Amino acid sequence: MVTVPAATLSHFRRFSLFNSPYAAHDRGCAIDCYPESNRGLSPVAGTVVDTRTVRAPERPYAVAEDHLILIDTGDHVARILHVDPDVAAGDRIAVGDDLGGMVRSGFFGPWVDNHVHLGFRDPDANPYRAAGSLPVEVDVSVRALDWDGGGVVREAAETYVVLDRPRHPDPGSWAGLAVAPGVVLDGGCPHYEGGGVLPALGDAVPVEVAGTRVGVADGRAVTWDDVTLRANGRPITGLSLFVARDADVGAKLVCPGHDFAPGDRIRVSATR
Template sequence: MEESGETDPVVVPESLLARYRKFSLYNSPYPAHDRACAVDLYPESNAGVSPVAGEVLDTRTVGCPAREYAVDHDHLIVIDTGDHLVRVLHVDPAVEAGDEVAVGDALGELVRSGFFGRWVDNHVHLEFREHGRNPYRASGSIPLVVDAAVTPLAWDGTGTVLETGPSHAVLDTPTRPENGDGTIDADAAGFTAIAADDGRPLDGGLTHYSGGGVPGIRTSRRDAPPTVSLLGTTVGTRVGRHVDWADVDVLANGERITGLSLFVAGADARAGVKLVTRPEAGDPAFAVGDEVTVSIVPSDDPVRLG
């Protein structure tokens, strides 16, 4: 493994990840994501189901940043799996201490938390912690690796807007390669993510969060160069699986936007890029059907939200 320290990383199995339409280790300003010590799991519905089996030890309501589009409180569910203590966030609990849950059991409804950016979809936040460690502190969880091959998809920076929201636009590119008969190529039928210029998949908020990474223990190459580039521009420096973003701006049709929301798409999910466009920051707005060309340029004053 590429992690340092006395505790071995927790391996998140492919069978769990396949239950969700997408996942991300790095696309968050929350401290647990800094070194892949948490994973966000995005389901198809707003049902918060358990990603682990074990005994519920506690549930707590916690405060979160005040946002006009979100609730003013969040929730923590602590589960003892036998091997670890697990922290689950962003689910309004319908369980209580002493309940036994299996993988896929209902924990409650997902909440639209003030910890999210407006462009972030509802999701289950998952962390693992050693027994004896305080499960209520924001830090102290074990690094994670995902036991899944993540196919990198090349992208030339262009695309057509398929979906918009108050602070985002989703492009129809990149797409999974197809066979001549229109079926998806078998090599890209599983998990996919946007490829850096050297062919590694990328995950994270580029560059509105401080860093990102290379997801998947079977896609992190030890011999890869330390610099990471996208669309012909150096966007960060790699240390193991982790990438510290460089000072760059993301431009859409020549105008600066907040950034790119990068993630790992599941087998049945679209891999298209999500542009983060905050109107309060003066970002341009896009409409469905707009043609967009994205470029990345060095910056003396990059957007940093966390």
Template sequence: MPVTISRDVLFQYYRFSLYNSPFDAHDEGCAIDLYPDGERAPSPVAGEVVDTKTVQAPPKAYAAEHDHLILIDTGDTVARLLHVDPAVEPGETVAVGDDLGALVRAGFFAPWVPNHIHLGFRDPDANPYRASGSLPVDVAADVTPVFWDGTGTVVDGGETWARLDEPAHPAPGDSFVGIANDVGGDGSGVLDGGLPHYSGGGLLGDDNAGAAALAGQHVGTADGRTVAWDDVAVLANGEPITGIALFCGRERFGAKLVGEDIDLARGDEVRVTIERGAAGDDST
């Protein structure tokens, strides 16, 4: 039985993703990453704090040495929250929206990933310290598909990422949107995940599409809402990049291209193409 995140909870955040992560729990959409504005973490759940734990994170020059786990008993489940330095203690009761602490830039992140809350759920009688066996997560908010032809102009970016102005959000702030699954041009749900740099992705809003396509190219096979990516490579203006970060956004939007030392600057016109037969790197 999936745990459903309400629309009101989701609207605390400017972005969410069920599949855009290398963590095992995301492989089947059994966790959700929630992206708040600012440096603090508003709680997505209500309940009693059971425990907090500090763990060693992989060493990265851009990341903190430690990450943190917060366990909250919601009554029906135990929520597992990562990437937040806890300002709460065991025995405290929290409500949705309460401040849980400062967001942590963890060594588990790829360099292009913004700070966020990782949220998963376990049955009350399961070991809450383990991620494997987490419950499926669903969202109680419609996500509008926006079509993308693979082109756009760079409007924001850094050393490892670039965001294009297309596809644009039709009504920023009013709803969540995602890049449309371009199968038959009918917008069969929206694509979620790291294409192709994570082992799989998701298809939200249409469990019966059977296939995933982007910018006119078949990119994966869908089993329900989970997608196995094809053996493909992503190119920007003919140059290979790591891939495309696919997610659902409520405010600023546009295709996000990612890769080490990505050579794209603001104002650059970009055409993204997808070629078959060159698998992405699942290590990032």
């Protein structure tokens, strides 16, 4: 287990360990860090080992190539993706340094904001393989925000809408959607294979959204039930869940092809 400290996360407005369809995030083995701007800030300190351009899945809204930056942190090799590097092998890096411009590649869903992907490998492990990173934990307290499924559309884009609830009572602290007192839900519910909770729960603990069970937690990992989320009765793809310290933490509904507009009142429900 590798711990990402609070001082590191203070350079970012949001983070997620489970909100991804890729194996690199299975069981929280990577973390996505969302910067305030479109510059890729380094979440680690160390020496750049290598940079490499990699092919990305073809998507009409994305560039065809992504980039891998490897940084030797002393104890581990950090794998960083989604940044077009302005650094090279041998460069010394501090936490918060600008690594380069953000890349929006085919690894992104169209509703996903730009972010820095971070994983860690043991020094003797192959750092180029997509899978095989160590589990990641975060050294921050999270505030669990109750949500009854309701809200007003604050932002509407082609593939998603963001509601004005739940509201962040103390921007600057870390908060996310509550599934239990002091426990936050993370991930793509239910459109990605699984999700997670912070901090960990026990074995076979039911997880609810808007009063309906949507999955089961075993430790940090959540397995979704066979559920459909609906907005005002219409099926949607799901909820995009993360931990945020910015004021705009409201529920993000993934719903390509929607006809919602800012000001619309929405009620989210789940059917099993």
